[in-house]
Amino acid sequence: MSDTIISVKNLTKQYQAEQAGGVKDISFEINRGDVVAIIGESGSGKSTLLKSIYGLLKTDEGEIFFENEKVKGPDEQLIPGHKQMKMVTQDFSLNIYAKVYDNIASQLSNTDLKTKAEKTLQIMEHLRILPLQNKKIIELSGGEQQRVAIAKAMVADTKVLLLDEPFSQVDALLKNQLRADIKRVASETGVTVILVSHDPADGLFLADQLLIIKEGKLLQTGKPSDIYQNPKHIYTAQILGNAVVLPRLDAEKLGLKTYKEFVVFYPEWAEMSNSWNSRRYEVKDVYYKGFYDELLLERNGVSVRALQLNKGVHKKNDSVQLNISRFLEF
Numbered sequence: 442m443s444d445t446i447i448s449v450k451n452l453t454k455q456y457q458a459e460q461a462g463g464v465k466d467i468s469f470e471i472n473r474g475d476v477v478a479i480i481g482e483s484g485s486g487k488s489t490l491l492k493s494i495y496g497l498l499k500t501d502e503g504e505i506f507f508e509n510e511k512v513k514g515p516d517e518q519l520i521p522g523h524k525q526m527k528m529v530t531q532d533f534s535l536n537i538y539a540k541v542y543d544n545i546a547s548q549l550s551n552t553d554l555k556t557k558a559e560k561t562l563q564i565m566e567h568l569r570i571l572p573l574q575n576k577k578i579i580e581l582s583g584g585e586q587q588r589v590a591i592a593k594a595m596v597a598d599t600k601v602l603l604l605d606e607p608f609s610q611v612d613a614l615l616k617n618q619l620r621a622d623i624k625r626v627a628s629e630t631g632v633t634v635i636l637v638s639h640d641p642a643d644g645l646f647l648a649d650q651l652l653i654i655k656e657g658k659l660l661q662t663g664k665p666s667d668i669y670q671n672p673k674h675i676y677t678a679q680i681l682g683n684a685v686v687l688p689r690l691d692a693e694k695l696g697l698k699t700y701k702e703f704v705v706f707y708p709e710w711a712e713m714s715n716s717w718n719s720r721r722y723e724v725k726d727v728y729y730k731g732f733y734d735e736l737l738l739e740r741n742g743v744s745v746r747a748l749q750l751n752k753g754v755h756k757k758n759d760s761v762q763l764n765i766s767r768f769l770e771f
């Protein structure tokens with residue numbers, strides 16, 4: 442049975458009297474132990490949502506509950522924030538002249554020094570920063586500092602870890618590693634993680650639950666695979682899978698019939714095939730994507746994109762047979 446740790450009910454937070462910015466009438470629940478990714482483009486309201494959950498912002502309407510208790514706003518308590526949650530922001534808030542070990546250990550009380558040392562070492566091991574323990578923060582790379590900041594936030598038995606753009610400081614290779622580490626640490630420790638990212642791949646890779654935010658509104662929430670396969674908005678398909686979007690008249694020129702305004706499909710739903718329902722397209726360009734190519738194709742003046750897993754088979758100006766095996770209508 443699912444165990445809700447956080448529920449957000451009809452949350453609205455606006456910064457100005459006019460409608461710009463903030464978040465509008467957002468409701469969702471989060472299960473204990475899940476990794477939740479809030480995905481949306483810059484300025485969509487992701488940080489506003491994260492800060493509201495933590496109790497840093499005075500909200501206009503709605504409520505947030507942590508274990509069925511209302512989260513207090515900044516005007517309802519002396520020190521804003523929630524004791525059982527920790528937030529890691531992009532500035533990390535580390536003491537840059539102190540050692541890694543001391544930065545993390547500073548979160549624990551001195552009443553039991555043995556436990557303090559054990560816990561500090563354990564969380565450093567979890568986040569693979571044990572070899573850095575005697576280095577000063579100022580001597581670390583941005584990605585290493587990010588790991589220390591996460592370890593510091595988690596060491597004191599945090600129930601919910603809030604991460605604002607946790608992969609902003611790391612390059613592609615380290616990002617994959619850090620993503621995998623956060624997922625592993627969450628499942629080993631049982632901590633609930635809510636992270637904000639503008640990169641949808643973070644959510645697809647990491648999350649048990651995705652929240653897609655656009656212009657302050659929650660478009661869709663659920664399991665990444667469900668949302669990817671059945672997006673409720675064109676925007677969701679575009680941000681998650683770089684979907685091809687065709688107005689009805691263009692779709693009809695390709696033989697895709699709809700009564701709705703738009704046809705939408707992911708490039709991987711367009712397959713090279715000789716089947717009866719495939720149609721001939723001209724290859725306009727080939728984009729190198731590593732282990733596959735993306736083809737820019739055209740038929741009757743309409744452009745679409747498709748994947749070519751057998752790299753290099755079709756080249757520019759070739760003619761190919763394509764079957765769009767599945768499409769969505771909006």
Ligand SMILES: Nc1ncnc2c1ncn2[C@@H]1O[C@H](COP(=O)(O)OP(=O)(O)OP(=O)(O)O)[C@@H](O)[C@H]1O
Pocket residue numbers: 456457461462463481482483484485486487488489490639
């Ligand atoms: N303190 C503030 N005062 C006025 N407007 C604000 C304030 N903080 C955020 N906003 C506005 O609210 C909107 C949402 O901001 P928010 O920081 O929540 O977005 P975001 O999705 O986290 O963006 P980013 O990915 O760029 O950090 C933006 O239009 C922003 O300009």
